[in-house]
Amino acid sequence: MIEKNTPTQFDINNLVENRWSPRTFASTPISETQVKTLLEAGRWAPSSSNMQPWRIIWGIKGTQMYDRIFNCLDDFNRGWAGNAQVLWINAFKKTMNDSDKENFHALHDLGLFMGNVCSQAQHMGLAVHQMAGVQHKKAHQEFRFTDDYHVATAVAFGYYGGDVSDLPEDLRKEETKKERERKTQDEFAFNGNFNSNKQ
Numbered sequence: 322m323i324e325k326n327t328p329t330q331f332d333i334n335n336l337v338e339n340r341w342s343p344r345t346f347a348s349t350p351i352s353e354t355q356v357k358t359l360l361e362a363g364r365w366a367p368s369s370s371n372m373q374p375w376r377i378i379w380g381i382k383g384t385q386m387y388d389r390i391f392n393c394l395d396d397f398n399r400g401w402a403g404n405a406q407v408l409w410i411n412a413f414k415k416t417m418n419d420s421d422k423e424n425f426h427a428l429h430d431l432g433l434f435m436g437n438v439c440s441q442a443q444h445m446g447l448a449v450h451q452m453a454g455v456q457h458k459k460a461h462q463e464f465r466f467t468d469d470y471h472v473a474t475a476v477a478f479g480y481y482g483g484d485v486s487d488l489p490e491d492l493r494k495e496e497t498k499k500e501r502e503r504k505t506q507d508e509f510a511f512n513g514n515f516n517s518n519k520q
Contacts (some may be wrong), residue, residue, distance in 0.1 A: 323485070327501045336443045342450040344401040344488055344496055346479025351381065353407040355445065359478070362441030363434040369426035372418050375434045378464050379409035391520050393463055394475055395454035400489050402452070404475035411435065412472045431473060442478065450477045 323345075327338045356379055368374065380386030382405070390408040391399065402408065411434075413427040435451065442449045455475040466472065485493050 323481075324499070325501050326499050330506065336440050340439060340443045341501060343448050343479075343483070344492055345483030345485055346404050346406060346448060346477070346508060347482030348404075349406070349480045349482075351447065353381065353480060355385065355447070356381065356478075357411075358445070359438050359447075363438040364428070366433040366437040368430035368433065369424070370417075372424065372427075373430070374414040374424055374427040375431045376412045376414065376466075376470060377409050378412070378460075379407065381459075382406050382408075383385060389463060390475065393456050393460040394452065397454060398452050398454040398475070398477075399471055401487075401492060402477045403473075403494055404483055404487060405450070405479045407478040408477075409476050410464065410472060411474045411476060412461075412466055412470050414469060415471050416469045420487075428473065431491070435476070436473075438476075446472060446480060447478055448481045452476065495515070 323343065324341075327341075329338060343443065344431045345434060360377065360379075363375065363377075364373075366375075378386070378390060380388070380390050387408055389408055391403060393410065394402055394408075411431055413424075413431045415427060416422060417424050439449050452475040457472045460466075460472045460475075461470070465474075485496050486498060
């Protein structure tokens, strides 16, 4: 199994430190109970006015739902995501409850939902890879979302592991890099005015 080094500047929770987003997964199945455990963790995420605007479409490998989700991924992600044991689509309600007023915080709240899901998955030994590369309009139509919903992302789940040689050649180098990278805190956090030079 590929191991990654996370060069943290401060001690952090090991669920956060050890999480990363692989494109290969072990062949070990994920059960419906495990999927619902992930959803339950997400369910208790905070949201603006407790509106919980997230909506999730999920499927387990070997089912028609999985295939329908897979077929909504873009070409790049279809090149590797088929070895995931679970796929799902994330969407959010764009408007406030019982109102046409825009919910400006809905995408933020979906992110909080997924933060809970990622921590729960790591606790369960599961890896998560979130994908922007989803055919949003196709998924919107495929799963019959109404106009007040927006399809945002797709997600692949599986146990850490798998064979890197199964990946397209251009992705193997990225997958096997040992050192994880992030911007330093002084590039994004300011104890004072925003610094536009820190990009």
